[in-house]
Amino acid sequence: MTTPSRVIGKLRPQIKVSAWGSRTVLAELTGRPSPAEQPEAELWMGAHEAAPSGIADTTLDRLIARDPVAALGPRVAAHFGGRFPFLLKILAPQTMLSIQVHPDAEQAVDAAPGTYIDQWPKPESLVAVTQFEIFAGLRSYDDIHRLVESLGVPALSAKVAEVAGGPEPVTNLLVNVLRAPSDEQHVLVRAVIAACGQKLRGPDAAAYDAVLRAAEQFPGDIGAVVLLLMVHRVLEPGDYIFVPAGVLHAYVRGTCVELLANSDNIVRAGLTPKPLNVDELLRIVNTNREMVPERPTPGRxxxxxxxxxxxxxxxxxxxxxxxxxxxxxxxxxxxxxxxxxxxxxxxxxxxxxxxxxxxxxxxxxxxxxxxxxxxxxxxxxxxxx
Missing domain, CATH: 2.60.120.10 (Jelly Rolls)
Incomplete structure (x- = not known):
């Protein structure tokens, strides 16, 4: 007979409530009464200190701490210092999340005190359960130039031209947008939104429409301009995408299963009432990584x-x-x-x-x-x- 599992048991996940969540999606997926009393944004399954799942008469983080080798295996326990390495979630955004980027392991440790909740990297991956709309990664300079010229906003065209021919033009463009004086940002946002509203046909129409929805949700926020520099996609059910640390991304709407390192470290670049940390964002952002969705492989x-x-x-x-x-x-x-x-x-x-x-x-x-x-x-x- 096969040796029984040393550790096996049902989890009691943690529900995260947020204004961007849904009153129906997570409730219906988990067989609870719908609609829920509050908008439910995330279902956490894991051992992160902020919201560990229950298991039997304890929580998963405590169960693992009792015997890390039995729970994780000797090599995994040694590599991660006895800490559970990943966090599984269901995400149910109905409105756009903030534009975010996450640190790698070295960046999390080297950051100024108080920057991050924990000292772990936060690479992420997700598989779409429904159609899932995202912005992930930054466009190439040539594609940004094409899009901005088509949009016809002189102030934004000037910023794109200013970094032409220099090193890391996309990074420097991001710097110029995020560090512009607030009055200049407000003028730029208004002009970009007006132009997007006139361009709802053609190859970039879906991206413009998403930018307009973001601007409605966060009026005057410079994040609407940052979205224009990013790659817009609608993932089909079953599509998978890996988002490494350093890649700028924003999840728009839909339902997905997300798997990430066991961390809650976030740096925001817009579309949020929460504080931005532009200096840290520019320290850790990777403007060159291309995001390529993958379809499921054949078989079960x-x-x-x-x-x-x-x-x-x-x-x-x-x-x-x-x-x-x-x-x-x-x-x-x-x-x-x-x-x-x-x-x-x-x-x-x-x-x-x-x-x-x-x-x-x-x-x-x-x-x-x-x-x-x-x-x-x-x-x-x-x-x-």
Missing amino acids: VHSFPVDVPHFQLHVVEPGEDAIQLPGVDRPRIALSLHGSVVIRCGDTDLELAPGESCFLGADECAATVSGRGTLYLATSGLANS
Whole structure:
């Protein structure tokens, strides 16, 4: 008989309430009464100190602290100092989130005291559950020049021309926009919004429309201009995108499953009433990384590529025949959506209803899954073997 899992149990996720969330999406996905009393923006499944998930009679962070090697496996426990390496979420934005960027490991440690909540990097990835609208990464200088000339805002064209031919033109353009005096920013925002309203046809119409919606939500905010410098996309269900530390991004609307390093470090660049930290943003931003969505691979199990040791995302499509889960020797969190599944690990059977999740500690248990739900499986990117 297969050795039973050392650590396996259902999680009690944490719901994050925010004005940009939905009163229906998370409630319906998790089988709770809808509409909810407050707009629910995020469902957290993990061990971050700010909102650890419950498990049995404790919380996941405390359970791991009792025996990190049993929960994480020896190599993962050693590499991450006994700390759980990733955080799984469902995001349900109905209105736009702030424009954000996150630090890498070295930047988080080297930042001025008080800049960040923790000392971890925050690379992210997501897979769209519905159509999911985002801005991710910055356009090339040539594409920015094309778009701005088409838009026909002289003040913005002047800023684009000012950095032409110099080193890092996109970075310097971002500096010029974000560090412009407030009265100049207000004039620029008004001119850009007026021009976008006249350009709702053609190849950039969807981006202009998103900028107009952002400006309605945050009147006068310079973030509307920053969005024009970014790549606009609408991901289809099943599309996956990896957002490394340093990449500017803004999530607009839709529903996605997000997997990220176990951190809540954020630097904002606009579209928020919260403070901006322009100096820190410009210290850590990467203006050259291209964001390329990936479609699911053929077959029932889709294992998306990983560039970091903290996490890897897998999606298992529905099926009545049991199929082995990836990540046999890694810590895992499994989330079922759109139907129930049964996870079998040794002599333990665990049924997950739609919206339920569980934690599986690292061991030699070849866990399997079957059922009508879609399983989103988060593992560490680092194996113990």
